[in-house]
Amino acid sequence: MKNTIKIERARHNLTQAQLAEKAKVSRQTINAMELGKYVPSTVLALRLACIFDIEVTKLFSLESTDW
Template identity: 70%
Template sequence: MKNNIKVARAKKNITQAELAALAKVSRQTINAMELGKYVPSTVLALKLASIFETELSELFILDKEDWE
């Protein structure tokens, strides 16, 4: 699954550490998500969408391979 977390962070001008604190996860978790190495839980995805005041579909994008 792809995501726009890094872009959303840049728009809000917040660091990985600041986002991690807001979402109550580690900075490493945010980094792993941005690199596509970690898929967040539904709860975390909803938290992030709320933090960025956006829809889930704007923040997370399913790849074709996600359907296979």
């Protein structure tokens, strides 16, 4: 799954730690998502979209290998 978390985080001038605090997860979870090593739960994906005030589909997208 592809995501734009790092781009949105930079756009909002947030560190990984700051975003993690807002999203109620660890900084390591944010790092793993940014690196594409962790797929978030639906709740976490929606929470991040709310934090960035964007649609969840703008934050996450499926790649052909995800099918």
